Amino acid sequence: MKSFSTYKYLIILLFIAISTACSVGNKVIPNPGGISGVDTSNTTLNAFQIIVTGDTSFIMSITSIDSLNGVYDDSLIVAGLELSGPTLAGGVGFKTFSSSTGDYLTEETPPGINTAQFGILKTIRGVRKIFFMNHGRISITEHNLADKTVKGSFDVNNEFNLTGDIYLRCRGNFYIKYQ
DSSP, rough: OOOOOHHHHHHHHHHHHHHHSSGGGGGOOOOOOOOOOOOOOOSSEEOOOOOOEESSSSSEEEEEGGGGGGGEEEEEEEEEOOOSSSOOOOOEEESSOOOSEEEEEOOSSSSTTEEEEEEEEEEETTEEEEOOOOEEEEEEEEEEETTEEEEEEEEEEOTOOOOOSEOOOOOEEEEEEEE
């Protein structure tokens, strides 16, 4: 029969193992509302969801307005607002350095590799700020020049942002119209 001190050491080892598994690098990032993926149908024009996970999790329902979107100097610029929720305090903006189909990286390092920028405006833990997503990609899968519509997806995060105090990962698909 084991002594009480043996059980005490086992409990301490179990506590250390659980604490180590819950550290930032090993945590399981939940999907809000049990959602395991993102909508890939892209059927609703100028309305899409952003699934945000990381140190917190939520879903942003974004409405993008034609006049806020555009292709300028061959760069796609998309902006949208979160028009529902308790504070109406959300938004998204992203830019790709070309409007052609393809993948565009939001990477900041090494210098010169980034071909896109992405940010969300959100109140988290009582603080309203812009979170720049400097890691990941925005993909344009279809650009119809005649109808002025663009379909695509994004999977970005701020994992390597030195000034970010909250880790966020944003995933979603978009189908927008521009003027």
